[in-house]
Amino acid sequence: MLVLAIDSATPVAGVALVAEDRVLKEVFLNHRQTHSQTLMVMVDEVLKQAEVGLKDIDGIAVSRGPGSFTGLRIGLATAKGLAMGSAKPLVGVPTLDALAYNMCLFEGIICPVLDARKQEVYTAFYRGLGTGVERLSEYRACSPQALVDEIQERGVRRVAMLGDGALRYPEFFQQALGSKLVWPPPNLLLPRASSLGLLALERLRQGQYDDVMTLVPVYVRLSEAENRLRLGAV
Amino acid sequence: MLNDSLILGIETSCDETAAAIVRGGRQILSNVINSQVVVHKKFGGVVPEVASRKHIENIARVVEHAFRDASLEYGDIDAVAVTNRPGLVGALLVGVSFAKGLAYALDKPLLGVNHLQGHIYANFLEHPEVEFPLVCLVVSGGHTSLVYMREEGSFEIMGETRDDAAGEAFDKVARFLGLGYPGGPAVEGAARLGEEGIYHLPRVFLDKDDFEFSFSGLKTATMNLWNKLKRDGKQVEVHHLAAEFQAALVEVLVEKTISAARHKGVETVLLAGGVAANRALRARLEGRAREEGLLLYCPSPVLCTDNAAMIAACAHSDYTRRRWAPLTLNAHPGLSSL
Numbered sequence: 005m006l007v008l009a010i011d012s013a014t015p016v017a018g019v020a021l022v023a024e025d026r027v028l029k030e031v032f033l034n035h036r037q038t039h040s041q042t043l044m045v046m047v048d049e050v051l052k053q054a055e056v057g058l059k060d061i062d063g064i065a066v067s068r069g070p071g072s073f074t075g076l077r078i079g080l081a082t083a084k085g086l087a088m089g090s091a092k093p094l095v096g097v098p099t100l101d102a103l104a105y106n107m108c109l110f111e112g113i114i115c116p117v118l119d120a121r122k123q124e125v126y127t128a129f130y131r132g133l134g135t136g137v138e139r140l141s142e143y144r145a146c147s148p149q150a151l152v153d154e155i156q157e158r159g160v161r162r163v164a165m166l167g168d169g170a171l172r173y174p175e176f177f178q179q180a181l182g183s184k185l186v187w188p189p190p191n192l193l194l195p196r197a198s199s200l201g202l203l204a205l206e207r208l209r210q211g212q213y214d215d216v217m218t219l220v221p222v223y224v225r226l227s228e229a230e231n232r233l234r235l236g237a238v
Numbered sequence: 239m240l241n242d243s244l245i246l247g248i249e250t251s252c253d254e255t256a257a258a259i260v261r262g263g264r265q266i267l268s269n270v271i272n273s274q275v276v277v278h279k280k281f282g283g284v285v286p287e288v289a290s291r292k293h294i295e296n297i298a299r300v301v302e303h304a305f306r307d308a309s310l311e312y313g314d315i316d317a318v319a320v321t322n323r324p325g326l327v328g329a330l331l332v333g334v335s336f337a338k339g340l341a342y343a344l345d346k347p348l349l350g351v352n353h354l355q356g357h358i359y360a361n362f363l364e365h366p367e368v369e370f371p372l373v374c375l376v377v378s379g380g381h382t383s384l385v386y387m388r389e390e391g392s393f394e395i396m397g398e399t400r401d402d403a404a405g406e407a408f409d410k411v412a413r414f415l416g417l418g419y420p421g422g423p424a425v426e427g428a429a430r431l432g433e434e435g436i437y438h439l440p441r442v443f444l445d446k447d448d449f450e451f452s453f454s455g456l457k458t459a460t461m462n463l464w465n466k467l468k469r470d471g472k473q474v475e476v477h478h479l480a481a482e483f484q485a486a487l488v489e490v491l492v493e494k495t496i497s498a499a500r501h502k503g504v505e506t507v508l509l510a511g512g513v514a515a516n517r518a519l520r521a522r523l524e525g526r527a528r529e530e531g532l533l534l535y536c537p538s539p540v541l542c543t544d545n546a547a548m549i550a551a552c553a554h555s556d557y558t559r560r561r562w563a564p565l566t567l568n569a570h571p572g573l574s575s576l
């Protein structure tokens with residue numbers, strides 16, 4: 005099986021072509037957020053250099069969120085267009101799942117943390133399974149302090165933190181968690197399209213995929229306006 | 239075939255998710271519009287983030303619908319055209335990203351279209367006989383522009399609004415007067431029950447010799463008049479005030495358009511954009527054009543509001559001239575130039 009994976013959920017843009025047992029080609033760009041200009045060029049480059057056509061792939065994977073609202077939509081809209089035009093199945097993979105997968109060999113709690121702005125982060129807890137990860141909590145937006153509190157309450161002994169949210173508050177997390185905290189090396193710290201592709205491939209093997217017509221991002225948060233309306237209506 | 243092109247148009251610049259297929263830049267095969275008016279109504283105006291969320295939710299279905307209505311397979315089209323400027327950037331990006339993915343997968347050319355130029359081309363869908371050179375008044379919630387077209391694909395902005403767009407002024411005054419949203423139809427409805435001239439509002443022509451507009455003064459004058467009447471303990475006749483506001487706005491739009499046509503010495507005048515659906519504007523412009531011996535065209539109301547048929551129609555000339563967009567095509571929020 006071959007999966008084309010597309011990720012523009014965070015400041016990183018990534019595209020990868022993966023099979024069960026190997027990554028054929030991967031492009032990772034962590035430099036300026038011009039996803040709308042770079043993403044399709046990266047898709048083209050990955051396919052051309054791997055000498056693979058869209059007709060040869062078995063599915064398209066896309067980072068579904070949470071993450072930057074606009075980034076998520078650029079990725080999903082691109083993936084929908086590609087999937088519709090090529091009649092290939094589309095698989096939406098939660099951004100935090102794919103990020104946690106970078107650390108699937110870690111023995112301890114894996115805690116991907118994405119910058120949610122407004123002094124908050126998107127996060128969830130995972131356990132490494134060697135060849136995969138198991139999610140232990142809901143996706144949520146919370147303050148870095150609330151995240152630290154929960155780690156302490158759970159009596160976690162070792163926690164690996166990664167993602168742009170962790171990098172946003174490194175001293176805070178280091179101070180609060182001390183020797184419990186493990187930082188992965190830079191090559192594993194941010195979302196990798198290859199991780200996304202491998203998780204999607206697993207779902208495709210089980211015959212699961214999403215509906216191109218109805219798939220929407222997981223924002224976790226309401227828009228500002230909806231929030232105000234909700235608060236005002238209470 | 240270049241001249242018999244089948245172009246898919248995609249439009250997501252504001253609060254309509256739209257897709258259409260047009261043959262040869264003139265013949266509509268399908269025209270699907272998913273309006274979010276009801277969604278934004280509760281916020282009293284278009285909320286960019288909410289609009290973007292709706293676009294990503296709807297885009298694939300709307301495009302599929304356009305193919306179904308035209309009885310075409312995806313691979314049957316010759317090109318994918320998409321609005322990439324101006325508009326709400328987050329909203330534009332949904333259409334642009336989707337169009338890029340689809341065009342790439344189908345191995346068809348991609349075309350980036352200016353929304354304003356699209357509005358002008360709505361006219362060619364219904365009036366293929368329109369001849370150049372011409373002057374077009376584009377009036378909508380986002381724009382008020384006088385555009386001179388010497389020939390196919392050539393656009394010169396003669397004047398624009400310096401502040402509020404005409405549609406924006408309608409929205410703001412409607413909200414102030416408690417007439418509801420969207421403001422255009424709300425003010426028009428109220429004005430039909432009232433009479434112009436009972437109250438007096440200024441006609442802001444600015445410099446007689448140029449073609450710039452300004453509507454924020456008219457909006458403020460309307461609010462000030464209302465406040466003064468209230469202060470003086472007088473009953474405000476909302477219908478008469480709406481009628482006077484609309485008349486003042488329409489008169490400026492019409493007279494500037496007529497003088498722009500005279501200035502360029504053209505015989506053809508076009509009306510386009512969402513506010514072009516306003517019956518008072520159409521009636522007055524028709525009357526003045528007849529007096530001046532000008533040929534006036536305007537699209538039917540369904541093609542005045544944002545739609546993708548106009549985008550596909552507008553893209554036809556770029557398609558035939560092979561002015562295709564690269565994969566780096568981006569969305570631009572600003573008016574900038576045509």
Ligand SMILES: [Zn+2]
Pocket residue numbers: 353357378511512543544
């Ligand atoms: Zn418009």
